[in-house]
Amino acid sequence: MKLLVIGSGGREHALAWRLAQSPRVHKVYVAPGNGGTQGGSLENVALTSADDLADFVQREGIALTVVGPEAPLAAGVVDTFRARGLKIFGPTKAAAQLESSKDYAKAFMVRHNIPTARYETFTDPAAAHAYIDREGAPIVIKADGLAAGKGVVVAATLEEAHAAVDAMLGDGSLGAAGARVVIEECLLGEEASFIVMVDGRHVLALATSQDHKRLRDGDEGPNTGGMGAYSPAPVVTPEMHHRIMREVILPTVQGMQRDGIPYTGFLYAGLMIAPGDDPDRAIKVLEFNCRMGDPETQPIMMRVKSDMLDVFEHAVAGTLDQADIVWDRRTALGVVLAAHNYPGTPRTGDAISGLPEDAADCMVFHAATKRDGDAIKTSGGRVLCVTALGDSVRMARERVYETVDRVVFDGRQYRGDIGWRALKRTPAPAKPKAGS
Numbered sequence: 001m002k003l004l005v006i007g008s009g010g011r012e013h014a015l016a017w018r019l020a021q022s023p024r025v026h027k028v029y030v031a032p033g034n035g036g037t038q039g040g041s042l043e044n045v046a047l048t049s050a051d052d053l054a055d056f057v058q059r060e061g062i063a064l065t066v067v068g069p070e071a072p073l074a075a076g077v078v079d080t081f082r083a084r085g086l087k088i089f090g091p092t093k094a095a096a097q098l099e100s101s102k103d104y105a106k107a108f109m110v111r112h113n114i115p116t117a118r119y120e121t122f123t124d125p126a127a128a129h130a131y132i133d134r135e136g137a138p139i140v141i142k143a144d145g146l147a148a149g150k151g152v153v154v155a156a157t158l159e160e161a162h163a164a165v166d167a168m169l170g171d172g173s174l175g176a177a178g179a180r181v182v183i184e185e186c187l188l189g190e191e192a193s194f195i196v197m198v199d200g201r202h203v204l205a206l207a208t209s210q211d212h213k214r215l216r217d218g219d220e221g222p223n224t225g226g227m228g229a230y231s232p233a234p235v236v237t238p239e240m241h242h243r244i245m246r247e248v249i250l251p252t253v254q255g256m257q258r259d260g261i262p263y264t265g266f267l268y269a270g271l272m273i274a275p276g277d278d279p280d281r282a283i284k285v286l287e288f289n290c291r292m293g294d295p296e297t298q299p300i301m302m303r304v305k306s307d308m309l310d311v312f313e314h315a316v317a318g319t320l321d322q323a324d325i326v327w328d329r330r331t332a333l334g335v336v337l338a339a340h341n342y343p344g345t346p347r348t349g350d351a352i353s354g355l356p357e358d359a360a361d362c363m364v365f366h367a368a369t370k371r372d373g374d375a376i377k378t379s380g381g382r383v384l385c386v387t388a389l390g391d392s393v394r395m396a397r398e399r400v401y402e403t404v405d406r407v408v409f410d411g412r413q414y415r416g417d418i419g420w421r422a423l424k425r426t427p428a429p430a431k432p433k434a435g436s
């Protein structure tokens with residue numbers, strides 16, 4: 001069987017790699033793919049438009065397509081494929097508004113009683129400034145549209161908040177994406193990513209994970225697309241899992257059905273879990289994404305022990321209630337190696353050395369890489385994600401950083417503390433006593 005994965009990042013490499021392990025799959029095409037998604041049973045195809053992709057799928061007899069990133073979903077690739085009777089897993093353009101318009105998502109949550117930060121939406125800069133003065137800082141300013149992770153400013157001071165409004169509504173620095181802004185209450189707590197698969201009615205939860213959005217150790221520096229992730233996330237205890245399903249996920253899926261826009265695809269809820277140990281502490285939705293997370297997918301896919309093709313077949317057939325994923329009990333942890341100057345305009349073209357062979361317990365997923373003859377070179381901001389399994393967070397982390405030490409390119413930036421929150425929750429192993 002042949003499959004297609006749309007996208008070119010680390011998320012897509014991890015999805016394609018896992019799908020290729022199904023005994024029924026002999027080829028996974030990745031469009032447009034990267035330097036790591038070429039070779040063996042993976043093959044890149046240089047296509048991006050929905051019509052070209054659908055033509056390719058029909059010509060090659062591809063059984064099923066999985067969409068990685070939000071942009072093709074928001075542009076309606078699922079609608080195009082379905083209109084031609086092709087099997088594809090992802091939300092329609094209308095359903096993808098849960099991610100592509102923050103204002104749509106906020107109004108949806110209020111309408112269906114899904115817990116989220118208090119907010120208002122503005123197009124008029126004067127009204128936005130007045131609201132900020134009334135509410136005070138800290139406060140969060142979000143561009144309404146897709147802004148590739150650059151549309152959110154968590155403003156610690158009034159000055160920063162006013163400047164963010166000026167930049168989005170005044171100068172049009174984010175273009176159409178910033179022509180409307182959502183201004184919302186700043187929430188405190190610990191973030192977790194909760195990702196599920198939805199077939200319109202049924203939900204299959206994936207393993208939990210936690211991302212690290214800031215560039216530098218200690219969660220400092222600018223926001224990025226994500227500098228590392230691990231799975232499972234111990235903040236999501238079984239009780240929390242149950243509450244998130246009941247308070248967030250099921251009302252979302254039912255709300256979309258009630259609104260006449262049944263949701264199909266991955267649904268990613270970015271959550272803020274209030275600080276403390278109270279089992280009833282608030283869980284609020286920071287954002288919805290209509291896709292898997294990157295880099296969360298990399299550790300999540302490392303832990304999948306089932307045949308993912310079976311799962312996707314159930315997902316497109318509307319029978320996810322009959323699907324199951326067996327998870328590796330170990331922890332998976334991924335560290336992103338980013339290019340010089342990321343998250344600003346990254347330098348490209350640096351040669352990468354020391355890439356290891358694939359191993360069942362350690363994979364280097366490619367993101368912004370491309371082949372240049374025999375060399376592999378950087379081609380964008382987040383270049384690689386070194387991901388490993390271990391019996392504990394500590395062991396997964398050791399395995400990852402041993403590999404990180406060997407995979408080298410000029411200007412490489414990475415965080416040395418991925419998994420610190422999970423480590424804080426698990427006591428260090430007792431040191432053997434002297435003489436024992």
Ligand code: AMP
Nearest residue numbers: 117140152154184185186187270286287
């Ligand atoms: P978003 O794209 O909406 O997830 O926002 C990106 C990041 O900004 C989130 O992962 C949080 O770290 C932060 N953020 C977003 N909304 C809030 C909020 N209401 N309070 C505090 N932090 C937030």
Ligand code: GLY
Nearest residue numbers: 225226293294295
């Ligand atoms: N890593 C965060 C995201 O994919 O949205």
